[in-house]
Amino acid sequence: MESSCGRRRRRRRVRSLRRPCSTGRCGPRSSRSRPPPATLRGKRSRRADWRTATRRTGSPRGSLSVGPYPTFINLVDLVIAIAAIIGIANGYQRGLWLSAAQYAGLIIGVIAGAALAPGVADLLGLRDTRVRALAAVLVLIVGGSLGSSLGYVAAAYLRHRLARGRTLLPPERAGGALVSGAAVLGVMWFLGLTFDRGPSPELVRLIQGSVVLRGIDSIAPRPPPFLAGVERTLSGVPFPQPFAVLAPEVQPLPPPASIDTAGVNRAASATWKVTGRGCGGLVTGSAYPIAGQYLVTNAHVVSGTSRTRVSRDDGSSLSAAVVLFDSNRDVAVLYVQGARFTVPGTAAGQRGTQGAVVGYPEGGREQESPAVIDQSLTARGRDIYNENLVDRQIFILEARVVPGNSGGPLVDLQGNVLGMVFAASSGNADEAYALTDDEIARDEQTGTQRTAAIDTSQYACAV
Structure with a gap:
C-alpha cells in the first residue's frame, strides 16, 4: 500500500508536467521546451487566424462573415458553370459525334435566329420596344431549339x-x-454579347460583370455584324454601338455638384436642335458651332432624313444642308448659309474632368446635365449601320443621356468643348459616351471647306 507522501509527490509531478513553461525550462529534468506536435500547431494557428479575422471584421463568434469571401462571381457565372458541367456530362455520355452534331445545330440555330430577329420584328410591324425585344428572344429560342433538335x-x-x-x-x-x-461556353458568350444591350438593365449589369464572359471575350474573335442588329432590337436604344465586345468596367467618379457657371451657360446658348423628316417620323438631335456658318452633329441624327433644320428655344429656325457625312465616326457637318455662329473654345479632357452635356433630350427643350469623364480610351465598335468595325477615341462619361442629346457638346465648367455626345449605355442610365474633340477634328476641317449639300435621305435609317 502506497504511502500518502508518495501519492502527494506523484500528484506534484503530474502538475509540474502540465504547468506552462514561461522560462523555457520545465523543472530540473527538462531541457528547452519542445515545440508542440504539427497537428497541434495547425489547430493553434487556425485559432489565431480566426481571432485575427474576427478582430479585423468585428464579426461575432460564429458569424458567417468572418473570412474574406470572393465577390467576383455573379449569377451569370454560376449559370454558365452549371450549364458547362451539364454539357460536359452529356457529352461524355453521348460521345464525340453525337455531341458535335447536336451543338453544331444549336450554334447554327442561334446564329440564324439572331440574324432573323430584327427582320421578323419589322415584318410583324412591331413598334413597341418591349414587344420587339420579346419577339427577338422568341426567335432566338426557336432557332436554337430547332437547330439542336x-x-x-x-x-x-x-x-x-x-x-x-x-x-x-x-x-x-x-x-x-x-x-x-467548348460549345456551351461559345453559346453562352454569343448570348452574352446578344443580351449585353438589353432588354433588362439588371441582366446587362450581370453580363458586364461576368468574369467568365470577360475571359472568353478576351480571346474570342470579333462577333459578326448582324449581332449588332439583334442587340439593338433587344435594347430599343437608338444609338450606335460604342463597343463590339463587352463594355469595359470603369470606376465611376462623382459629377460636379453644380454646373451653373458662365462657361456652361455660354455653351448652352450656342447649342442648336437638329430636326429632319424621315425614318417614319421626325428625327431630332443636337448640334454646336465649329465655324461661322457650320455646325457639327452625329451622322445617325441625319441619316435617312431630309429637310434638315436647326432651331432654338427662342424660336429661331434655320434651314441647314449636310455637307459631310461620316458613318464610321458618326459625324456630320451642317452648313447654314448666312449664319454667324459664335464658336466655343476647345480643350483636352481626361479622367476626372468635370463639366456638362448640353442638348435637347427627346426633342424637347434644351437641358444641361452634369457630367464627368470616367475614362478616355480607343474603343473598337460598329459604324452607325452595324456593318464595319471602327476604332474611335471616346470618353466614358458619368452622365445621363437620352435620344435627342446625340450630337450635343460635352463641355468643361469653363465652357470649352471636350467632345461630342453620341451614345449611352443600355445597362447603366448614368453612363454615356462621347467622341473626343481630337477624334472629330479631321471631319470638322474637311466639312468646313464644303458648301455642296449631300442628300442623306438616300441612306438607310440608323435609329
Missing part, C-alpha cells in the same frame, strides 16, 4: 447506321465532353 436527330441516325450497337470508347467519350464544354 435537327443536329441531334441527324447524328443519332448516323450513329445508329455506323456504330451498330458498339459501345463508346474512352477517347470518344472524352472528345464528346470536350466538344460539349
Whole structure:
C-alpha cells in the first residue's frame, strides 16, 4: 500500500508536467521546451487566424462573415458553370459525334435566329420596344431549339447506321465532353454579347460583370455584324454601338455638384436642335458651332432624313444642308448659309474632368446635365449601320443621356468643348459616351471647306 507522501509527490509531478513553461525550462529534468506536435500547431494557428479575422471584421463568434469571401462571381457565372458541367456530362455520355452534331445545330440555330430577329420584328410591324425585344428572344429560342433538335436527330441516325450497337470508347467519350464544354461556353458568350444591350438593365449589369464572359471575350474573335442588329432590337436604344465586345468596367467618379457657371451657360446658348423628316417620323438631335456658318452633329441624327433644320428655344429656325457625312465616326457637318455662329473654345479632357452635356433630350427643350469623364480610351465598335468595325477615341462619361442629346457638346465648367455626345449605355442610365474633340477634328476641317449639300435621305435609317 502506497504511502500518502508518495501519492502527494506523484500528484506534484503530474502538475509540474502540465504547468506552462514561461522560462523555457520545465523543472530540473527538462531541457528547452519542445515545440508542440504539427497537428497541434495547425489547430493553434487556425485559432489565431480566426481571432485575427474576427478582430479585423468585428464579426461575432460564429458569424458567417468572418473570412474574406470572393465577390467576383455573379449569377451569370454560376449559370454558365452549371450549364458547362451539364454539357460536359452529356457529352461524355453521348460521345464525340453525337455531341458535335447536336451543338453544331444549336450554334447554327442561334446564329440564324439572331440574324432573323430584327427582320421578323419589322415584318410583324412591331413598334413597341418591349414587344420587339420579346419577339427577338422568341426567335432566338426557336432557332436554337430547332437547330439542336435537327443536329441531334441527324447524328443519332448516323450513329445508329455506323456504330451498330458498339459501345463508346474512352477517347470518344472524352472528345464528346470536350466538344460539349467548348460549345456551351461559345453559346453562352454569343448570348452574352446578344443580351449585353438589353432588354433588362439588371441582366446587362450581370453580363458586364461576368468574369467568365470577360475571359472568353478576351480571346474570342470579333462577333459578326448582324449581332449588332439583334442587340439593338433587344435594347430599343437608338444609338450606335460604342463597343463590339463587352463594355469595359470603369470606376465611376462623382459629377460636379453644380454646373451653373458662365462657361456652361455660354455653351448652352450656342447649342442648336437638329430636326429632319424621315425614318417614319421626325428625327431630332443636337448640334454646336465649329465655324461661322457650320455646325457639327452625329451622322445617325441625319441619316435617312431630309429637310434638315436647326432651331432654338427662342424660336429661331434655320434651314441647314449636310455637307459631310461620316458613318464610321458618326459625324456630320451642317452648313447654314448666312449664319454667324459664335464658336466655343476647345480643350483636352481626361479622367476626372468635370463639366456638362448640353442638348435637347427627346426633342424637347434644351437641358444641361452634369457630367464627368470616367475614362478616355480607343474603343473598337460598329459604324452607325452595324456593318464595319471602327476604332474611335471616346470618353466614358458619368452622365445621363437620352435620344435627342446625340450630337450635343460635352463641355468643361469653363465652357470649352471636350467632345461630342453620341451614345449611352443600355445597362447603366448614368453612363454615356462621347467622341473626343481630337477624334472629330479631321471631319470638322474637311466639312468646313464644303458648301455642296449631300442628300442623306438616300441612306438607310440608323435609329
